[in-house]
Amino acid sequence: MTVLILTREEDVTADMVVVHLNATGVPVVRLDPADLTDGVSLSGEFVHGTFRGHLSAGGRLVSIGGLRSVWVRRPGVPAARAATPSAWLTEEASQALYGMLRGCDARWMNHPDAARRARHKPWQLRLAQRCGLPVPATLITTFPQAAREFAERYPDLVVKPVSGAHPQDPPRAVPTSRVAPDTDFSAVAFGPTLLQRRVAKKADIRLTAVGERLLAARKAVAEDAHPDEVDVRFARDDAPWRPVEVPPRLASAVRAYLRDAELAYGAFDFAEDGDGMWWFLECNQSGQFGFVEVDTGQPIAHSVAGWLARPGPSAAAVPHQRRRRGGALSADQ
Amino acid sequence: MTVLILTREEDVTADMVVVHLNATGVPVVRLDPADLTDGVSLSGEFVHGTFRGHLSAGGRLVSIGGLRSVWVRRPGVPAARAATPSAWLTEEASQALYGMLRGCDARWMNHPDAARRARHKPWQLRLAQRCGLPVPATLITTFPQAAREFAERYPDLVVKPVSGAHPQDPPRAVPTSRVAPDTDFSAVAFGPTLLQRRVAKKADIRLTAVGERLLAARKAVAEDAHPDEVDVRFARDDAPWRPVEVPPRLASAVRAYLRDAELAYGAFDFAEDGDGMWWFLECNQSGQFGFVEVDTGQPIAHSVAGWLARPGPSAAAVPHQRRRRGGALSADQ
Numbered sequence: 001m002t003v004l005i006l007t008r009e010e011d012v013t014a015d016m017v018v019v020h021l022n023a024t025g026v027p028v029v030r031l032d033p034a035d036l037t038d039g040v041s042l043s044g045e046f047v048h049g050t051f052r053g054h055l056s057a058g059g060r061l062v063s064i065g066g067l068r069s070v071w072v073r074r075p076g077v078p079a080a081r082a083a084t085p086s087a088w089l090t091e092e093a094s095q096a097l098y099g100m101l102r103g104c105d106a107r108w109m110n111h112p113d114a115a116r117r118a119r120h121k122p123w124q125l126r127l128a129q130r131c132g133l134p135v136p137a138t139l140i141t142t143f144p145q146a147a148r149e150f151a152e153r154y155p156d157l158v159v160k161p162v163s164g165a166h167p168q169d170p171p172r173a174v175p176t177s178r179v180a181p182d183t184d185f186s187a188v189a190f191g192p193t194l195l196q197r198r199v200a201k202k203a204d205i206r207l208t209a210v211g212e213r214l215l216a217a218r219k220a221v222a223e224d225a226h227p228d229e230v231d232v233r234f235a236r237d238d239a240p241w242r243p244v245e246v247p248p249r250l251a252s253a254v255r256a257y258l259r260d261a262e263l264a265y266g267a268f269d270f271a272e273d274g275d276g277m278w279w280f281l282e283c284n285q286s287g288q289f290g291f292v293e294v295d296t297g298q299p300i301a302h303s304v305a306g307w308l309a310r311p312g313p314s315a316a317a318v319p320h321q322r323r324r325r326g327g328a329l330s331a332d333q
Numbered sequence: 334m335t336v337l338i339l340t341r342e343e344d345v346t347a348d349m350v351v352v353h354l355n356a357t358g359v360p361v362v363r364l365d366p367a368d369l370t371d372g373v374s375l376s377g378e379f380v381h382g383t384f385r386g387h388l389s390a391g392g393r394l395v396s397i398g399g400l401r402s403v404w405v406r407r408p409g410v411p412a413a414r415a416a417t418p419s420a421w422l423t424e425e426a427s428q429a430l431y432g433m434l435r436g437c438d439a440r441w442m443n444h445p446d447a448a449r450r451a452r453h454k455p456w457q458l459r460l461a462q463r464c465g466l467p468v469p470a471t472l473i474t475t476f477p478q479a480a481r482e483f484a485e486r487y488p489d490l491v492v493k494p495v496s497g498a499h500p501q502d503p504p505r506a507v508p509t510s511r512v513a514p515d516t517d518f519s520a521v522a523f524g525p526t527l528l529q530r531r532v533a534k535k536a537d538i539r540l541t542a543v544g545e546r547l548l549a550a551r552k553a554v555a556e557d558a559h560p561d562e563v564d565v566r567f568a569r570d571d572a573p574w575r576p577v578e579v580p581p582r583l584a585s586a587v588r589a590y591l592r593d594a595e596l597a598y599g600a601f602d603f604a605e606d607g608d609g610m611w612w613f614l615e616c617n618q619s620g621q622f623g624f625v626e627v628d629t630g631q632p633i634a635h636s637v638a639g640w641l642a643r644p645g646p647s648a649a650a651v652p653h654q655r656r657r658r659g660g661a662l663s664a665d666q
Binding site: 036037041042043044045046047048049050051056079082083084089091092093094095096097098099100102103113116117119120121122123124125126127129135137138139140141142143146150161162163189190191192194 | 369370374376377380381384412415417424427430431435449454458462468471472473474476479494496524527
């Protein structure tokens with residue numbers, strides 16, 4: 001059984017995982033959907049109630065029924081590098097590739113539907129609440145008056161995008177910023193705005209979840225850090241990430257989140273306050289982990305490889321591929 | 334509890350359903366996400382482990398927690414009609430609106446994730462096979478040689494798009510066409526191609542499923558029809574749609590399909606052959622039903638209204654909103 005990795009050609013993180021997979025002797029096929037139909041080919045036949053499908057990449061042929069797992073890492077836009085690219089060809093190639101893969105029994109890291117759903121920040125906050133993770137008071141609104149009242153109750157606020165990154169090419173991260181006390185919220189009417197109580201944080205926590213395995217890292221906030229430095233992605237890089245134990249009750253809540261979100265991989269960001277409480281900020285289902293592994297030496301790539309290499313499909317991990325075994329109405333042909 | 338309908342302003346099908354809903358006295362809010370943030374407003378607050386959200390449209394305010402159902406009919410692109418539209422505003426508005434709605438307990442017709450998945454033709458074919466629906470032999474391929482071999486086994490073929498409609502604005506339906514006997518399949522290498530055994534059909538069947546209710550209609554093929562006329566959407570409109578009974582075993586298979594696909598609504602197209610067998614062609618999760626209702630008098634709009642008006646959220650219908658009741662780690666704020 002083969003591991004299928006969907007990603008771009010240049011992907012150091014995938015390279016790290018492939019090294020571990022190769023060491024286990026598990027067959028790996030790596031391809032970029034952007035190379036459909038020039039370098040990557042596909043074929044699937046639905047005959048007599050059965051499906052037989054194949055993918056070909058780099059001169060290797062792999063059976064879709066023989067996939068043990070699919071890692072949706074950083075796939076390119078289907079057929080983007082075809083000789084004559086078009087929106088129509090991309091749509092056809094996307095439906096053909098993912099439509100066939102969706103019908104197979106492989107385990108997914110992560111399934112496209114779960115990945116898509118998991119990107120919705122309001123949904124994340126609600127799920128985190130329901131799983132018992134501490135969530136800083138948050139408002140998402142287009143009502144200026146609601147923003148003003150929220151700012152009265154929580155005078156120390158940050159503002160961040162509702163969605164992840166600005167959709168330019170390449171996408172641009174929009175920093176989380178502190179809200180000035182005298183802010184005029186009138187402009188809230190022109191676009192949904194996410195306001196969140198600022199956590200007076202002592203450290204940033206990155207918790208990387210790979211299946212059941214949780215690996216947390218902590219980056220202390222500099223003693224002299226200004227309270228306006230709220231976004232770790234844009235902070236001065238003075239402290240390294242250090243491994244940290246995950247509190248058991250928090251681990252249970254995180255596992256509940258992953259189970260409900262149907263995610264095999266998630267990168268959680270928390271803010272640790274003065275009491276040592278970890279406040280949920282977000283869970284990025286495709287978050288990078290290379291920088292944490294480099295700093296901490298935590299075996300994240302090894303864990304990903306281990307999850308992908310696990311034998312056979314797991315019914316629990318493929319809720320979207322539940323198989324029906326009802327009798328056929330007739331032998332179809 | 335309110336019914337929320339997401340659709341464009343001009344939508345005769347939605348109008349039909351609203352008439353029935355109004356007759357039941359169930360509150361209805363209808364809005365187009367394109368009118369965010371000019372005409373439609375939203376606000377959601379995540380505080381102390383709970384969520385309180387509201388939508389405002391046409392001067393009416395509705396609580397997101399008070400929604401009994403959401404009908405995703407023909408919604409516009411979020412914020413498309415804003416004063417200063419942009420890809421960024423659309424992304425923010427989309428995440429805010431659907432992110433909040435995804436966290437609520439309303440029943441969906443259809444849930445966005447289920448709808449998205451259900452559009453994949455290869456996935457449809459595989460699910461239909463698994464549910465025991467007869468599926469005509471089908472090949473989806475970029476290998477010319479695979480196409481040639483398939484054409485030798487099944488000399489009478491049609492070709493159709495892998496995806497639904499051509500992504501122009503407005504989208505254009507691409508007709509299913511018969512494959513000539515002497516076809517050269519070399520061009521298959523440049524784009525995935527769907528070839529399917531032609532069913533020598535006596536009638537087209539449109540089966541509209543609304544929850545558990547199945548309403549089927551039959552349109553006989555004209556006696557003098559040429560075998561090249563394979564696509565009912567482009568056929569001469571001589572025969573009307575007539576109500577027809579759904580064979581019980583086929584009804585079971587269709588219900589299994591809907592259950593596995595997590596769809597509350599689906600428009601199934603079948604081709605009836607000379608033996609009276611219904612061959613599965615596709616299931617359109619957002620298929621129109623007005624033309625069938627007009628021809629047959631079947632109460633489809635009434636059924637949709639009935640499904641939407643049903644009291645209270647049904648856990649079975651909202652698999653993506655499973656609620657966790659675990660103890661909170663702490664009272665968050």
